[in-house]
Amino acid sequence: MNGNEEVQTLHLDWETLYSKPAFVQRVLVSGLKRTKDDIITKNVKPLLQAENFGDIVKKAEAVSDRLQQLGIFSRIKIEIDTCKGANANDNGYDVRYVVQESGRLKMGYYTMVGQNDGSLEFNFRSPNVLGRAEEVKLDYIYGTKHTRGFGLSLKKPLNGNPDTWFGARAYREQGDYPWSGYKETDHGAGLDLSFLSLLGNHNLRWEGVWRDLRCLSNLSSFRVREQAGHSLKSSLIHTYVRDTRDDMVLPTRGTLLKMTQEYAGIGGNANFFKHGVEFQANQALPLSSVVQVCLAGGIVRPLRDTTVNITDRYFLGGPLTLRGFNKNGIGPHSDGNALGGDVYCMGGLHLYTPLPFRPGSGGFGELFRSHFFVNAGNCGNVENFSLDQVNKENWKAFQNSLRLSYGLGVVLRLGSLARLELNYVLPVWKQAGDSASPGVQLGVGISFL
Amino acid sequence: MLMEAVKIEMGATERWPDNVKLYQQYQAEQITFPDYAASLSVKTFLYMCGLEFSTVPKINAEEMSPSGRVPFIHIGPFLVSEFEPIVAYVQTRGFGLNDDLTDVQKSELKAYIKLIGSTLVNAELYLSWLVPEVYEKVTKARYGAMYAWPLNCILPYQKFLSVQKQLAASEWKNKTFAEVCEEVETCCQALNDRLGTQNFFFGKKPTELDALVFGHISTLLTTDLPRNEFADIIRRYDNLLVFLKRIDAEYFDALRNSY
Secondary structure (H helix, E strand, C coil): CHHHHHHHHHHHHHHHHHHCECEEEEEEEECCCCCCHHHHHHHHHHHHHCCEHHHHHHHHHHHHHHHHHCCCEEEEEEEEEECCCCCCCCCEEEEEEEEEECCCCEEEEEEEECCCCEEEEEEEEECCCCCCCCEEEEEEEEECCCCEEEEEEEEEEHHHCCCCEEEEEEEEEEEEECCCCEEEEEEEEEEEEEEECCCCEEEEEEEEEEEEEEECCCCCCHHHHCCCEEEEEEEEEEEEEEECCCCCCCCCCEEEEEEEEEEEEEEECCCEEEEEEEEEEEEEECCCEEEEEEEEEEEEEECCCCCCCHHHCECECCCCCCCCECCCCECCEECCEECCECEEEEEEEEEEECCCCCCCCCCHHHHEEEEEEEEEEEEECCCCCCHHHCCHHHHHHHHHCCEEEEEEEEEEEECCCEEEEEEEEEEEECCCCCCECCEEEEEEECCCC | CHHHHHHHHHHCCCCCCCCCEEEECCCCCCCCHHHHHHHHHHHHHHHHHCCCCEEEECCCHHHHCCCCCCCEEEECCEEEECHHHHHHHHHHCCCCCCCCCCHHHHHHHHHHHHHHHHCHHHHHHHHHHHCHHHHHHHHHHHHCCCCCCCHHHHHHHHHHHHHHHHHHHCCCCCCCHHHHHHHHHHHHHHHHHHHCCCCECCECCCCHHHHHHHHHHHHHHHCCCCCCHHHHHHCCCHHHHHHHHHHHHHHHHHHHHHC
């Protein structure tokens, strides 16, 4: 009984302490060497608005998060103490941040997995070059399918705000696209602005790219060969992402909405407008199961009297998208080369459950999920697409050319971004020219639907 | 190698389909004169064989070509680029211009074709890419004509580097312009002497050599350039001039009238 009372008192103490009128009298940041004062001042300002102790603690943590987001500190420690000294107020507090600045030059490497291909990126980063969180990065990519690339990028928060970044990048990249029988070398430069709105994260980018396409061999389709050569794309791209999922690989709840608009028509000879949407919703069910719905689609239309180059078209199919088909195996093909479509859509219904009998439950077993799914989609060309064409007949033609597959398998989580899937798939609706892959299919990658 | 052999074998079944196409760059605005000469040689050869084809102008003809050079022909499922491979391929289809020649004449024909490849072709490349006046005023503008900035500067420069490399490999890069003119003169002299007053290089019937010489010499003679040294040299050889006129009248007049 006695003990209980004590707990009660303590509890009351916390309550009173947290709601005790208090304000931040001084903010001290120690450990700053080359970081300029003004960028820190801007970010600690919210602290001065705290009205009670609980508020101070909350705001101090929020400020610490923002400082962390600037990417210039390797360590941040918060100390809160009553203010001492001659001018000290009874309710005044000191908030002290002990920080350690990141080194001038950081070296890193990491592996990246695209859809069934891997690459290794080496980079040199110099954070905080001029003292206001400016970052210079030099990277080199080496991967399968002759992927090579290097780039130089700069980024800097605008007005010291870690929610708003300005970036610039120049790069050279090359890679093979064996499913379409061509290789591509790109030289590009871009400027971008990332910012937050009430709706989510936005990125607005201008990109100018010189693309050089060549056939991989004499076996490439003539339809691909006709598109070989140089093209210049100058485009404005807007990407919007709203992600409320609790996990990127095996989420149990939340939704993801991603929209991309690209307007390529400001100079250059690649003129098109492209709009893509991806949506995913997850709902936890009893017995640690999760049901997931995915929808994705996109359309690209040429501007003026041009055609859309193969490199700007949509492709569909693969072990992590529309399962049961080879990579980009859906849609128009010529001599075994995927030509891509100017419109695509796909949907998926997935059920994730723990492995049968739950081996390694709570530990190793949590990396695995059994996976049951139905995927459907379509990829093709819409000649002279217009809204008044959306009628019964066209809808029927669309339905008749739908692809559908279903199957089951195992998903393995690889880190916090990638997954490996081993599935047994049956592609049941196919079209002539599709490259299907019934049976066991293995997929590794960071993008999946 | 085996694939090639099988392809040629398969292709030989149909003698000459209707829709044979010859790809090159746009003639009026884009093509540079060494490429034009190569293209004209192939066209003349096909006309001489009496084979039907249509010319398809493409901005990206060079990048489409399997060998990276123009012209190339698209015949059924096959692509063949450049003069000599095209001549060889057309022969596998059962058309040729040198069937009546003796073995000695055939090897002589080969030697003259080599001569043109190692002198006239290099001289054309030298004149268009390494003579600053011609490069700056004509070649650069034409080669980049179909592209927007900055590609209209980058692509000619890239090509300039690759031509420079090519000429360095055949030891033409460090020649002076006077030396190049000398080479052209020697070549024209040799052709003029071989031709004599005959209708064609090997008598009364044309061969691929006639097509090749016509393509290159007439291009050099008729292309308007800031430097006309090559044209001046050619004008000194009467036999060649008569020869050009004869071929032009025989194979191109009819075409002009048909428009």
